[in-house]
Amino acid sequence: MLDSIIKAVPLPVSTFVGKIKAGITKNNKFFESIKRNPLAYIDQVFGDFQTTRIYDAVFKPLAQAYDTFSLEMKRVDERLTNAQEAVMKSFKNDPNKARMSSYKMMAYMLQREFEANPDNKQVNPAADFIRATIDHINKGQSFFKGKDAEMLQQILDDFGGEQIDSQKLYDSFNKAERNALAVMEDINKSMGSKAVFTGAVIRGRRVDALNQYAHHNVLSTSGQMDRSADVSIIEAYNQSMRASTKAKNLIERTGAATPLNFDVFSSVSRGSRFTLTDFYLTEPIRTSRKTISDTRKLLEERGDVTKQENEIVNAVENALELTLDDLLTRTFSQSTMLENVIQYVKKTGYRLVLASGTRAMAEGASNLAFAAIYAPKDFAVGRANKTVLGAVGIDVMSNLKSTQISRMYPNEILSGRMIDTSVLGEKAGDKGGRAKAMSLIKPLRYTTGCYRPQRKESRLSLTH
Numbered sequence: 515m516l517d518s519i520i521k522a523v524p525l526p527v528s529t530f531v532g533k534i535k536a537g538i539t540k541n542n543k544f545f546e547s548i549k550r551n552p553l554a555y556i557d558q559v560f561g562d563f564q565t566t567r568i569y570d571a572v573f574k575p576l577a578q579a580y581d582t583f584s585l586e587m588k589r590v591d592e593r594l595t596n597a598q599e600a601v602m603k604s605f606k607n608d609p610n611k612a613r614m615s616s617y618k619m620m621a622y623m624l625q626r627e628f629e630a631n632p633d634n635k636q637v638n639p640a641a642d643f644i645r646a647t648i649d650h651i652n653k654g655q656s657f658f659k660g661k662d663a664e665m666l667q668q669i670l671d672d673f674g675g676e677q678i679d680s681q682k683l684y685d686s687f688n689k690a691e692r693n694a695l696a697v698m699e700d701i702n703k704s705m706g707s708k709a710v711f712t713g714a715v716i717r718g719r720r721v722d723a724l725n726q727y728a729h730h731n732v733l734s735t736s737g738q739m740d741r742s743a744d745v746s747i748i749e750a751y752n753q754s755m756r757a758s759t760k761a762k763n764l765i766e767r768t769g770a771a772t773p774l775n776f777d778v779f780s781s782v783s784r785g786s787r788f789t790l791t792d793f794y795l796t797e798p799i800r801t802s803r804k805t806i807s808d809t810r811k812l813l814e815e816r817g818d819v820t821k822q823e824n825e826i827v828n829a830v831e832n833a834l835e836l837t838l839d840d841l842l843t844r845t846f847s848q849s850t851m852l853e854n855v856i857q858y859v860k861k862t863g864y865r866l867v868l869a870s871g872t873r874a875m876a877e878g879a880s881n882l883a884f885a886a887i888y889a890p891k892d893f894a895v896g897r898a899n900k901t902v903l904g905a906v907g908i909d910v911m912s913n914l915k916s917t918q919i920s921r922m923y924p925n926e927i928l929s930g931r932m933i934d935t936s937v938l939g940e941k942a943g944d945k946g947g948r949a950k951a952m953s954l955i956k957p958l959r960y961t962t963g964c965y966r967p968q969r970k971e972s973r974l975s976l977t978h
Contacts, residue, residue, distance in 0.1 A: 515571040515809050519826050523561030544829035553577075553833065560826065571805050572834055575798040580841060583794040590701055590786045597694035598779045604690035613777075614665050615691055618683060620778035621669050622695065623728040625680040630725035635769045637724065640678040642771035644670055647733070650773035656733050658775075666776065698782045702727050705789040712792045729785025731775040752842055791845055799838060806831045 524544065532547035539546065547559050553573045557566050566574075598612075605611035625640035644666045650656050651663040673683045687695070706723045775781060810827050813819045885893045 515568055515805060516812050518557060518560065518562055518565070518567045519809065519813070519823055521562075522822070522826055524822075524826075525559060525561060528559055542825055542829045542832060544825050545832045548829055548833045549836075553837065556830070556833070568830060572802045572830060573837070576795075576802055576837070576841070579794045579798040583790050583845075586794075587787060587790055590790075591783055593697050593701065594779050594783055597690075597697045600690040601694050604688050610661075610665075613662075614668075615687075616778045617662075617665050617776040618669055618673075618686070619691060619695055619698075620728070620774075620776040620781060621673070621678055622680055622683045622687075623698070623726070623778065624774075625678045625683070626726045627724060627728045629680060634724070638769075638771040640680075641670060641674055641676060643730075643774050644678075644776075646771045647773040647776060650733060656773065658733070662776075698778065699726070701782055701786060702729070705786055708793040709789050712789070712796065727785075729781045729788075730772065731777075731781040731784050733773045733775055752838060787845060791842075795841075802834055806834065 524547070528547045528550070529543060531550070532543040532545075535541075535546040536543040544559070548556055551559055554566070554569055554577075556573065557563075557568050560568070562568075598616075601615055602609075602612045605615065621640045621644060624638075624643055628637045628639050631637045647656075647658075648663045648666050651658050651660065651666075669678070669683075673679050673686070684692075706727065710723055806827065813823055813827065885896075
């Protein structure tokens with residue numbers, strides 16, 4: 515990376531445009547030039563058409579880690595979605611009955627966690643969390659409303675009082691609910707080893723995993739699950755991923771019975787997202803930041819750092835920080851209903867384009883022709899090895915640390931090479947909602963009505 519910066523010959527036109535934009539935004543002109551191109555081509559911005567040294571040193575490890583993280587998170591969310599849909603179907607798609615079921619399952623998991631960890635100050639009885647949540651809702655401090663508080667109170671009345679009877683609660687579940695509980699317990703168990711490894715190896719702090727772990731999704735006190743809650747999480751994670759930061763477990767509990775989001779599917783998804791983010795992204799983020807820091811030191815040690823060299827290092831650093839901010843925002847923020855609708859329209863429109871036999875043949879033929887012309891040998895090998903068409907292909911690309919997994923295997927998001935699906939709609943960070951006043955109302959599931967932090971800068975694409 516150092517040689518690339520020293521020998522950089524920024525493209526005149528790109529630099530000129532960047533300088534004009536910088537006059538408006540007050541940003542670094544080279545940073546403005548970087549923003550106008552995919553990060554995979556960042557070296558070309560500085561006149562290097564032979565290598566990708568800056569991209570390889572700073573951005574490629576992030577792209578590889580994020581694609582692997584996204585793949586595993588999609589697998590978790592797919593299992594949760596299938597389980598949730600089965601529960602929904604078992605109640606004939608009645609949203610309030612499904613909501614009550616979700617609250618009951620969360621209460622069961624909290625009580626099981628309490629019973630499985632005796633004398634542990636990090637756990638509390640499910641009844642304590644229910645009471646705290648009811649009080650929180652009744653004070654008007656929550657996104658959830660009175661109907662949700664009534665459901666939680668009913669759980670207390672029907673299955674306990676001072677303590678929730680976990681066996682009585684489990685006996686009340688139907689087959690779909692029990693299967694969903696098994697799925698969620700398996701997901702939580704699979705995250706345990708990753709949390710222990712991350713704590714001990716990556717963050718340098720041993721983590722004592724709880725038995726029958728249940729993630730606590732603490733409610734915001736701002737009247738809605740709002741932007742400030744997302745921003746605080748993002749900023750905390752971003753800070754903890756700096757190489758100079760001492761290890762800190764961001765999911766550490768206070769031991770208090772706090773008001774919780776009792777949507778069990780949302781909580782399991784969110785807990786998995788926290789663990790997988792730590793496991794896959796902490797090390798590459800710290801490495802990328804340290805690479806820039808070390809490059810800056812080497813330039814200073816060499817002496818006579820030119821203005822251009824200093825501006826290029828600053829531009830690369832600004833691009834990295836913007837990318838990390840966007841990456842973490844995309845990871846932890848909830849999707850709004852509008853974004854879910856846009857995502858559905860985009861997917862449906864693409865399906866309609868390919869529904870015509872003529873169009874489908876033309877699309878397929880053009881893609882095959884491009885592959886055969888651009889890389890004939892690779893294309894021949896790929897056709898001979900048919901495993902790329904199945905689940906094995908995903909594992910192969912994951913093991914090879916590919917940055918194109920989400921494009922090749924979009925998992926319910928139809929896309930093409932020239933479509934960046936992250937621009938139109940991103941993964942929902944929360945499946946939750948609240949109870950409806952009328953059970954006849956059929957809501958769009960998996961939407962929250964929450965707000966994603968607004969971006970002031972355009973997104974930077976990590977991949978081609």
